[in-house]
Amino acid sequence: MNPTPQDQDPLLLDHDYDGIRELDNKLPRWWVWLFNLSIVFAILYLIYYHVLDAGPLMAAQYQAEMAIGEKIKAAAVAEFENRMVSLQPSTDPLMLAEGRETFEKLCAPCHRSDGGGLVGPNLTDDYWIHGSNFVDNLKIIWNGVPSKGMVTWKGVLKPGTIHAVGSYIYTLRGTHPKNPKPREDQAPVQTGPSEFE
Ligand code: HEC
Numbered sequence: 188m189n190p191t192p193q194d195q196d197p198l199l200l201d202h203d204y205d206g207i208r209e210l211d212n213k214l215p216r217w218w219v220w221l222f223n224l225s226i227v228f229a230i231l232y233l234i235y236y237h238v239l240d241a242g243p244l245m246a247a248q249y250q251a252e253m254a255i256g257e258k259i260k261a262a263a264v265a266e267f268e269n270r271m272v273s274l275q276p277s278t279d280p281l282m283l284a285e286g287r288e289t290f291e292k293l294c295a296p297c298h299r300s301d302g303g304g305l306v307g308p309n310l311t312d313d314y315w316i317h318g319s320n321f322v323d324n325l326k327i328i329w330n331g332v333p334s335k336g337m338v339t340w341k342g343v344l345k346p347g348t349i350h351a352v353g354s355y356i357y358t359l360r361g362t363h364p365k366n367p368k369p370r371e372d373q374a375p376v377q378t379g380p381s382e383f384e
Contacts, residue, residue, distance in 0.1 A: 271329075271346050276321045276357040286355025289348055294356075297336070302359035304368025306336060311362045314370035325353045 198210045235241050243251065277283065291300055297307035308316060317327045328349050331339030340349055 271325055271350055277350065277354040282351045283355050283358060285348065286351035286353070289344065289352040290355050293338075293340075293344075294352065298356075299364070299368075301364035302356060302362065303364035303366065304371075308371045309368040310356045311359045311364055312367060312370060313361075314372040316372050321353065321357055324356065325349060328353055 196210070198212060200209045200211050202209065236244060277286075290298075294307075297305055298310055299305045302310040304310065313319070315323065317323050317332070327337060328344075329339075329341045331337045331341075333339060344352070
């Protein structure tokens with residue numbers, strides 16, 4: 188009698204697929220444990236997240252992280268606003284000199300170098316389109332009024348420079364330059380308290 192395959196190798200299974208044979212090797216213990224553990228993990232995961240609803244799902248986690256991100260962003264904006272806004276207009280001669288330089292270079296073409304107004308409104312009178320507080324001025328310089336031709340300076344000028352130029356134009360108030368542009372506050376555009384973007 189011919190020897191069966193098992194006689195040749197006890198691990199060899201007795202089926203035969205077009206000559207392809209299979210060994211019944213034992214899987215390594217670590218592999219079997221890993222496999223079993225993954226099944227246990229999947230069951231626990233399913234129960235924890237989908238049956239008991241005990242933990243936040245991915246979408247909720249995403250929302251939570253976005254909320255944290257928003258908080259960080261808001262804190263950064265608030266810190267920036269504080270740096271810019273909580274300060275009164277500077278009276279430091281160096282700051283004012285820097286502000287004047289910026290004003291002459293970038294703002295005078297529209298506001299005139301004495302602030303009397305040209306394309307842009309008079310910055311020396313008591314009438315303001317967007318509010319008379321120092322902070323109102325800062326906001327307008329920061330955000331601009333693109334629809335009316337006032338440039339948005341954020342991203343162009345540093346916050347410190349914006350503060351300096353704001354402080355400089357603050358010193359122009361009440362200076363009565365010759366041939367000023369008439370008041371332009373007829374159609375006030377109100378800006379909210381936190382228009383910094
Ligand atoms: C291209 C022209 C132009 C330039 C350059 C310009 N402005 Fe203006 N600015 C305007 C116009 C126009 C307005 C009026 C906007 C409106 O009617 O709402 C304005 C408004 C303002 C206001 C608000 C005035 C108010 O009555 O509330 C301030 C403050 C101001 N500009 C400061 C500056 C400073 C500082 C600079 C330079 C860093 C500058 N502007 C550069 C055209 C300009």
